[in-house]
Amino acid sequence: xxxxxxxxxxxxxxxxxxxxxxxxxxxxxxxxxxxxxxxxxxxxxxxxxxxxxxxxxxxxxxxxxxxxxxxxxxxxxxxxxxxxxxxxxxxxxxxxxxxxxxxxxxxxxxxxxxxxxxxxxxxxxxxxxxxxxxxxxxxxxxxxxxxxxxxxxxxxxxxxxxxxxxxxxxxxxxxxxxxxxxxxxxxxxxxxxxxxxxxxxxxxxxxxxxxxxxxxxxxxxxxxxxxxxxxxxxxxxxxxxxxxxxxxxxxxxxxxxxxxxxxxxxxxxxxxxxxxxxxxxxxxxxxxxxxxxxxxxxxxxxxxxxxxxxxxxxxxxxxxxxxxxxxxxxxxxxxxxxxxxxxxxxxxxxxxxxxxxxxxxxxxxx
Amino acid sequence: xxxxxxxxxxxxxxxxxxxxxxxxxxxxxxxxxxxxxxxxxxxxxxxxxxxxxxxxxxxxxxxxxxxxxxxxxxxxxxxxxxxxxxxxxxxxxxxxxxxxxxxxxxxxxxxxxxxxxxxxxxxxxxxxxxxxxxxxxxxxxxxxxxxxxxxxxxxxxxxxxxxxxxxxxxxxxxxxxxxxxxxxxxxxxxxxxxxxxxxxxxxxxxxxxxxxxxxxxxxxxxxxxxxxxxxxxxxxxxxxxxxxxxxxxxxxxxxxxxxxxxxxxxxxxxxxxxxxxxxxxxxxxxxxxxxxxxxxxxxxxxxxxxxxxxxxxxxxxxxxxxxxxxxxxxxxxxxxxxxxxxxxxxxxxxxxxxxxxxxxxxxxxxxxxxxxxxxxxxxxxxxxxxxxxxxxxxxxxxxxxxxxxxxxxxxxxxxxxxxxxxxxxxxxxxxxxxxxxxxxxxxxxxxxxxxxxxxxxxxxxxxxxxxxxxxxxxxxxxxxxxxxxxxxx
Ligand SMILES: Cc1cc2nc3c(=O)[nH]c(=O)nc-3n(C[C@H](O)[C@H](O)[C@H](O)COP(=O)(O)OP(=O)(O)OC[C@H]3O[C@@H](n4cnc5c(N)ncnc54)[C@H](O)[C@@H]3O)c2cc1C
Ligand code: SF4
Ligand code: SF4
Numbered sequence: 001x002x003x004x005x006x007x008x009x010x011x012x013x014x015x016x017x018x019x020x021x022x023x024x025x026x027x028x029x030x031x032x033x034x035x036x037x038x039x040x041x042x043x044x045x046x047x048x049x050x051x052x053x054x055x056x057x058x059x060x061x062x063x064x065x066x067x068x069x070x071x072x073x074x075x076x077x078x079x080x081x082x083x084x085x086x087x088x089x090x091x092x093x094x095x096x097x098x099x100x101x102x103x104x105x106x107x108x109x110x111x112x113x114x115x116x117x118x119x120x121x122x123x124x125x126x127x128x129x130x131x132x133x134x135x136x137x138x139x140x141x142x143x144x145x146x147x148x149x150x151x152x153x154x155x156x157x158x159x160x161x162x163x164x165x166x167x168x169x170x171x172x173x174x175x176x177x178x179x180x181x182x183x184x185x186x187x188x189x190x191x192x193x194x195x196x197x198x199x200x201x202x203x204x205x206x207x208x209x210x211x212x213x214x215x216x217x218x219x220x221x222x223x224x225x226x227x228x229x230x231x232x233x234x235x236x237x238x239x240x241x242x243x244x245x246x247x248x249x250x251x252x253x254x255x256x257x258x259x260x261x262x263x264x265x266x267x268x269x270x271x272x273x274x275x276x277x278x279x280x281x282x283x284x285x286x287x288x289x290x291x292x293x294x295x296x297x298x299x300x301x302x303x304x305x306x307x308x309x310x311x312x313x314x315x316x317x318x319x320x321x322x323x324x325x326x327x328x329x330x331x332x333x334x335x336x337x338x339x340x341x342x343x344x345x346x347x348x349x350x351x352x353x354x355x356x357x358x359x360x361x362x363x364x365x366x
Numbered sequence: 367x368x369x370x371x372x373x374x375x376x377x378x379x380x381x382x383x384x385x386x387x388x389x390x391x392x393x394x395x396x397x398x399x400x401x402x403x404x405x406x407x408x409x410x411x412x413x414x415x416x417x418x419x420x421x422x423x424x425x426x427x428x429x430x431x432x433x434x435x436x437x438x439x440x441x442x443x444x445x446x447x448x449x450x451x452x453x454x455x456x457x458x459x460x461x462x463x464x465x466x467x468x469x470x471x472x473x474x475x476x477x478x479x480x481x482x483x484x485x486x487x488x489x490x491x492x493x494x495x496x497x498x499x500x501x502x503x504x505x506x507x508x509x510x511x512x513x514x515x516x517x518x519x520x521x522x523x524x525x526x527x528x529x530x531x532x533x534x535x536x537x538x539x540x541x542x543x544x545x546x547x548x549x550x551x552x553x554x555x556x557x558x559x560x561x562x563x564x565x566x567x568x569x570x571x572x573x574x575x576x577x578x579x580x581x582x583x584x585x586x587x588x589x590x591x592x593x594x595x596x597x598x599x600x601x602x603x604x605x606x607x608x609x610x611x612x613x614x615x616x617x618x619x620x621x622x623x624x625x626x627x628x629x630x631x632x633x634x635x636x637x638x639x640x641x642x643x644x645x646x647x648x649x650x651x652x653x654x655x656x657x658x659x660x661x662x663x664x665x666x667x668x669x670x671x672x673x674x675x676x677x678x679x680x681x682x683x684x685x686x687x688x689x690x691x692x693x694x695x696x697x698x699x700x701x702x703x704x705x706x707x708x709x710x711x712x713x714x715x716x717x718x719x720x721x722x723x724x725x726x727x728x729x730x731x732x733x734x735x736x737x738x739x740x741x742x743x744x745x746x747x748x749x750x751x752x753x754x755x756x757x758x759x760x761x762x763x764x765x766x767x768x769x770x771x772x773x774x775x776x777x778x779x780x781x782x783x784x785x786x787x788x789x790x791x792x793x794x795x796x797x798x799x800x801x802x803x804x805x806x807x808x809x810x811x812x813x814x815x816x817x818x819x820x821x822x823x824x825x826x827x828x829x830x831x832x833x834x835x836x837x838x839x840x841x842x843x844x845x846x847x848x849x850x851x852x853x854x855x
Contacts, residue, residue, distance in 0.1 A: 007717065010424070010713075011710065011714060012713070014420045014423065014713035014716050015709070015710070015713050016415040016529050017463065017528075018529055018707060018709060019528065020463070020505070020528065020529050021505045021506070021507035021508050021528045021529070022528075027505065030437060030481065030483030030484040030486070030503070031407065031410065031437075031481075032407070032410035032481070032483075033406045033407055033409075033410035035410075038410050041423070042409075042410075045371065045426075048426065050426045051371065056404055056406045073528065075707070075709070076710050291515060
């Protein structure tokens with residue numbers, strides 16, 4: 001398991017906040033304590049035993065949305081502040097401190113395998129075809145907040161003639177890992193790997209970037225070997241469009257949309273063209289870019305499940321981000337957290353799959 | 367509660383009961399979420415980026431803790447907070463982004479830290495008159511980003527642009543790296559709004575200069591929070607530069623380089639960036655430039671309207687060749703541009719036990735070189751100093767700012783060593799006839815030389831302070847307006 005890089009963390013604690021203009025938490029909350037350097041300073045002081053491991057100080061190291069905004073400006077080679085802070089949270093948990101606000105979600109995870117509580121069993125339709133090559137992994141946030149987007153991807157697969165299956169999945173492990181319970185994360189991962197192996201599927205597609213990242217980045221760390229290839233759902237759909245198996249048509253009454261780049265796709269993967277090509281495939285639809293777009297995107301407020309850890313903070317970040325979009329058109333994104341995060345002030349936000357469903361299947365039907 | 371963190375220059379503070387009562391009253395003004403007495407917030411706002419604070423941080427020490435932090439959202443809220451504090455004689459220290467480098471934002475006597483970060487709106491972009499009006503807590507980089515999106519530039523790029531606030535710039539008389547074309551912040555400012563300790567709001571005219579008596583608002587330039595709080599600023603802006611030209615030359619001596627930049631400025635040229643490095647800094651920054659080996663590098667960036675740019679390029683080329691400057695092309699300018707915000711070395715050095723600082727002073731052309739020579743010698747004579755180097759980076763028809771960098775390993779106590787090299791630098795600077803500060807302000811530490819710098823003027827400044835802030839609540843102990851009991855030379 002990775003260890004805290006104490007030298008780099010101290011370098012950051014000594015840095016005059018040279019990236020704070022790109023830290024959404026800092027900018028939205030306006031508190032020195034949650035500036036990048038502030039977080040590093042409190043982490044260092046607790047690790048040094050200068051401060052106790054208490055909720056008050058630990059909260060500062062939870063005040064990160066993992067957007068990598070800081071890294072775009074950071075001069076320190078190899079410093080991933082969000083990653084260091086994650087490791088500090090693991091240490092905090094070892095010291096007996098987990099943020100109060102996330103406790104109920106952790107309990108749910110232990111009890112139900114989802115941070116949001118019990119999940120309804122899959123419908124026959126969603127289960128799809130047993131043994132199919134493609135396994136759709138919905139992700140807890142999609143199921144809890146926007147089942148319509150799951151509906152949409154299934155409808156699109158049907159439309160393209162791709163046979164799929166779903167399993168009674170567990171949380172990918174992401175929140176447990178974020179909030180200092182790597183053991184729980186590993187257990188969940190293990191359950192999933194078992195289910196995937198039993199399914200016989202060869203390809204897992206997911207429209208949740210956080211699940212995707214967890215499979216890619218954390219499963220190997222947790223020594224959980226995935227028995228199938230993990231594919232980004234949007235990229236998969238784009239392939240179907242390119243192959244002509246999905247044929248987007250004009251969406252009546254919709255001429256312009258804005259697009260919000262999720263941090264995972266734009267910053268971690270530098271994947272910014274896929275959604276744009278997909279949007280461009282919809283006839284008569286014009287994309288209007290946000291003031292900060294592509295790799296220069298800014299967090300929606302939902303990164304690292306900040307909506308659950310700090311609902312007010314998350315909303316403040318979302319308001320700030322919303323101001324960067326052109327007015328009078330829906331915002332499209334491809335992340336369930338971003339969709340949820342940006343839905344403040346009555347903004348119309350939809351996931352790319354939902355839009356594609358309208359373009360390919362008409363209305364919201366199959 | 368603060369574990370083993372020690373506040374070592376705190377002069378006074380409130381009891382927990384007193385600060386809780388104060389917080390309750392402040393919450394009536396700014397709302398519950400706009401005030402905090404939490405240790406996490408007190409620790410976070412107890413200091414700025416005075417390099418000695420890094421050394422203390424590693425040693426587990428902090429300077430002085432505030433009792434309450436307040437985040438007002440409007441001028442009216444600032445006025446109400448100050449009136450309340452004034453009525454009760456409670457100290458108030460304004461806090462922008464805490465990037466000040468001389469301890470200006472340290473709440474020596476506890477009380478209230480007034481953090482401006484939630485006052486960050488752009489209030490008006492005046493395209494016709496090329497002015498913008500903003501709140502003081504706006505982050506520098508986001509200010510410039512806003513202007514760029516609308517086709518303008520603010521022309522103000524301190525190295526700390528990403529981590530400083532507009533209010534902090536004004537309060538410290540900051541200088542951006544492109545100051546030679548756009549001016550220091552005091553040249554860029556059109557008018558200010560500020561709140562006095564008794565809650566009175568003053569406003570300057572947003573007009574192209576006035577001849578209507580002394581400008582009260584401009585008294586706040588360089589006041590570093592000691593007179594009140596700047597709550598709004600109207601600043602000049604420029605069309606985004608049409609063209610940029612990059613030039614660089616290496617000279618056998620620093621004096622030759624100085625002659626060139628003096629002549630450029632005196633001929634009316636205004637290259638945005640002018641940086642002339644001494645031998646050590648040239649070797650450190652431009653090791654790949656062969657022509658610069660054993661020489662002093664001059665980097666120039668000229669920008670603006672294309673006709674003017676061509677004329678300035680011609681002028682600079684002619685003058686540089688007259689002094690036998692070796693043309694080093696564009697690469698050194700690009701190198702400067704790429705590294706201009708990289709301050710990682712200072713973290714690394716402090717972590718490894720070094721003590722360091724930068725000291726910027728300002729001199730007329732006739733002694734610009736002497737000041738460098740004397741300060742460098744004085745610094746190198748302090749036991750422990752490993753490096754004392756310099757460059758000139760803000761220039762005027764009448765003289766230049768000299769920016770010295772010092773790094774050393776203390777033979778004993780780090781704080782004592784720090785004080786020793788500063789004293790050596792200040793004495794050498796004053797003895798050479800230069801002014802002790804160009805753009806970082808005075809804060810706590812350089813404030814200790816106010817008397818030597820200002821002489822009789824200091825008495826007048828103290829009278830002004832007394833008139834505006836009779837109870838002495840605003841940022842006490844700074845600029846030598848009162849004595850800082852626990853911080854002496
Ligand atoms: C890496 C680095 C590079 C730097 N480069 C430069 C540079 O190139 N040029 C330059 O000029 N400076 C530079 N500085 C110094 C510093 O960034 C400036 O002094 C800056 O103007 C401070 O702004 P701030 O918002 O961080 O102010 P703070 O540090 O928060 O405050 C500075 C002082 O101003 C007072 N103050 C802040 N806001 C207000 C307000 N609204 N009303 C009244 N008083 C207020 C505070 O009480 C304090 O005394 C640099 C600093 C660092 C760390
Ligand atoms: S992340 Fe990098 S740039 Fe940001 S404060 Fe830390 S060290 Fe400085
Ligand atoms: S990852 Fe994002 S939220 Fe976290 S410190 Fe960096 S910029 Fe701030």
